[in-house]
Amino acid sequence: MIKNLKYVTSFNSKETGKVILWEIIHSIFIAAPSGILLVIIWELFSEQPNLTKVWSVVGLMTVMLFLQFFVASKSMVNSNLWVYDLSTKLRIALGNRIQKFSLGFFKKRDPGEIASVMLQDVANFEGIFGHSVGNLSSAVFGTTVLSLFLFVYDWRLALCLLMALPLIYPFLALANYLVSKMGRPQIEARNNMGAKFLEYVQGIQHLKSYGMVGEKHKVLEDSFKDLKSKSIKLEAVPGPFIVTAAIVFEIGFLAMIALGLYYLSGNTITIPVLITFLIMGYNLYSPLKVVMVDYLILRYMNESLNRIVDVMETPTMETTINEVPANFDIHFEDVSFGYLEKQTTLEAINFYVPEQSMLALVGYSGSGKTTIASLIARFWDVDHGQIKIGGIDIRNIHQDHFYELISEVFQEVYLFDDTIYNNIKIGKPNATKEEILEAADKAEVLSFTWELKEGMDTKVGEGGNKLSGGQKQRISIARALLKDAPIVLLDEATASLDPENEIYIQQAIQELVKSKTVIVIAHKLATIQKANQIVVLEEGQIVEKGTHTELLNNEHIYRKMWDIQQKAGGWKI
Numbered sequence: 001m002i003k004n005l006k007y008v009t010s011f012n013s014k015e016t017g018k019v020i021l022w023e024i025i026h027s028i029f030i031a032a033p034s035g036i037l038l039v040i041i042w043e044l045f046s047e048q049p050n051l052t053k054v055w056s057v058v059g060l061m062t063v064m065l066f067l068q069f070f071v072a073s074k075s076m077v078n079s080n081l082w083v084y085d086l087s088t089k090l091r092i093a094l095g096n097r098i099q100k101f102s103l104g105f106f107k108k109r110d111p112g113e114i115a116s117v118m119l120q121d122v123a124n125f126e127g128i129f130g131h132s133v134g135n136l137s138s139a140v141f142g143t144t145v146l147s148l149f150l151f152v153y154d155w156r157l158a159l160c161l162l163m164a165l166p167l168i169y170p171f172l173a174l175a176n177y178l179v180s181k182m183g184r185p186q187i188e189a190r191n192n193m194g195a196k197f198l199e200y201v202q203g204i205q206h207l208k209s210y211g212m213v214g215e216k217h218k219v220l221e222d223s224f225k226d227l228k229s230k231s232i233k234l235e236a237v238p239g240p241f242i243v244t245a246a247i248v249f250e251i252g253f254l255a256m257i258a259l260g261l262y263y264l265s266g267n268t269i270t271i272p273v274l275i276t277f278l279i280m281g282y283n284l285y286s287p288l289k290v291v292m293v294d295y296l297i298l299r300y301m302n303e304s305l306n307r308i309v310d311v312m313e314t315p316t317m318e319t320t321i322n323e324v325p326a327n328f329d330i331h332f333e334d335v336s337f338g339y340l341e342k343q344t345t346l347e348a349i350n351f352y353v354p355e356q357s358m359l360a361l362v363g364y365s366g367s368g369k370t371t372i373a374s375l376i377a378r379f380w381d382v383d384h385g386q387i388k389i390g391g392i393d394i395r396n397i398h399q400d401h402f403y404e405l406i407s408e409v410f411q412e413v414y415l416f417d418d419t420i421y422n423n424i425k426i427g428k429p430n431a432t433k434e435e436i437l438e439a440a441d442k443a444e445v446l447s448f449t450w451e452l453k454e455g456m457d458t459k460v461g462e463g464g465n466k467l468s469g470g471q472k473q474r475i476s477i478a479r480a481l482l483k484d485a486p487i488v489l490l491d492e493a494t495a496s497l498d499p500e501n502e503i504y505i506q507q508a509i510q511e512l513v514k515s516k517t518v519i520v521i522a523h524k525l526a527t528i529q530k531a532n533q534i535v536v537l538e539e540g541q542i543v544e545k546g547t548h549t550e551l552l553n554n555e556h557i558y559r560k561m562w563d564i565q566q567k568a569g570g571w572k573i
């Protein structure tokens with residue numbers, strides 16, 4: 001836990017020292033009044049009590065009270081500001097880290113789970129640590145100061161009080177073990193509930209159309225119940241051990257009273273000393289009892305910290321090397337890749353795409369075409385071999401520079417819940433209005449926006465759900481045109497367009513790919529006849545390579561696919 005706390009507090013280490021200092025001053029102010037009270041008791045028990053002295057001490061106590069109010073407010077404000085600042089910095093760091101992960105990270109970890117690290121786990125830390133830091137410091141500093149006082153008065157009674165500390169340890173250790181054992185499943189149940197809820201809300205349209213709302217709601221309800229039972233267990237099972245530890249403290253206090261009375265009867269201590277122990281002894285235990293409960297909550301918080309640190313330490317695709325390619329040819333050297341461990345999706349892929357030439361990827365569904373395009377875009381990293389751009393391994397090109405090199409027009413187009421204009425602008429954030437409209441025009445976006453009441457300022461809805469598939473694709477082509485990157489990846493760019501628009505889009509694409517290095521995936525072989533090279537894939541391996549004419553003469557898969565498409569082209573329904 002200390003390691004985790006050190007790690008997270010390093011995000012605002014400058015302020016940490018100041019917060020601790022204020023908390024120490026605060027805990028001394030909490031302990032001080034009982035010390036001052038003793039002066040009154042001692043004075044009252046003296047043979048000739050000096051009332052002026054007593055009144056002065058009462059005056060001092062009043063001043064201390066005001067000071068305590070100031071110190072308490074200051075330390076509370078400081079620690080709250082510090083913890084909220086810390087958690088904001090932590091969230092920003094997590095956000096920055098998450099954007100540098102490969103897509104593989106998001107496939108392995110549920111989006112609901114990642115969201116819960118960012119929201120719930122950081123909130124856990126913020127809520128718990130913000131409030132516990134004061135209690136912890138009073139327990140450590142307040143108890144140390146009081147113990148020193150008590151040892152000066154009578155070391156035997158002080159030792160008797162402190163004897164309770166090792167005795168509570170086994171109960172605390174057991175409770176601690178139970179919290180760490182039950183905390184993780186509880187957090188997992190909470191995340192599972194979040195993920196199920198997200199899935200339910202996102203998929204509600206499809207659930208309704210298949211009449212599965214009730215069935216999925218049951219799954220959601222089960223996840224609520226699971227969370228309930230795990231939360232109850234987490235609270236109820238370690239609870240009795242904490243109560244027992246608190247009772248051990250009371251027993252320690254009773255033992256001290258008994259010992260004190262024994263010493264009093266033997267005249268080895270005086271009444272004021274016993275009264276001192278009765279007052280201070282109880283005060284000694286109070287912060288410890290509070291911190292004991294806090295400690296368990298802190299252990300629970302540590303489970304959240306583990307998950308935060310885990311995300312922060314997951315390797316990203318970031319590189320400190322920043323080699324800049326001199327040209328934009330693409331080289332696949334013995335590349336193998338699998339989405340899952342022990343599963344090969346691509347095996348020993350070798351090809352070379354000279355700068356400003358076009359390579360087409362062809363093959364039956366599931367043969368690995370999209371995977372090759374995704375590897376070039378670094379959505380994933382290769383397991384074996386190298387992909388080079390301009391002779392440089394793409395893993396050695398800095399992320400910011402790398403994404404300037406590539407434009408993608410993929411099957412799945414994601415649009416942000418913003419205007420059409422702004423969705424195109426993403427391709428080049430500093431583009432002028434003229435440039436954006438020109439790209440929109442070339443990609444046939446203007447031809448449908450003029451029919452819309454708000455034109456290019458029409459909001460597209462979440463993920464672009466207010467537009468048709470073809471319209472979304474045109475926007476993504478406009479984005480790529482605007483970006484004007486030297487490498488273009490096209491994945492079935494014209495799949496969801498009607499034949500008339502397809503002709504226009506093909507023209508726009510011709511414009512887009514002019515003087516670019518292009519990798520194109522097209523199911524319609526007629527569109528790639530002019531490609532400089534065609535690579536045919538089967539089950540993740542290259543089975544043919546050549547030009548359209550060469551492959552037709554090969555009489556192999558490409559020829560078969562071509563013949564089928566030629567026949568299908570003649571069909572009319």
Ligand SMILES: Nc1ncnc2c1ncn2[C@@H]1O[C@H](COP(=O)(O)OP(=O)(O)OP(=O)(O)O)[C@@H](O)[C@H]1O
Binds near residue numbers: 107364371
């Ligand atoms: N995210 C993923 N996780 C696990 N397996 C995947 C993932 N994406 C694709 N695959 C698998 O990898 C293999 C290759 O898929 P890929 O999408 O590259 O094929 P494709 O040739 O582009 O297919 P299509 O023409 O149907 O788009 C398939 O067996 C597919 O099931």
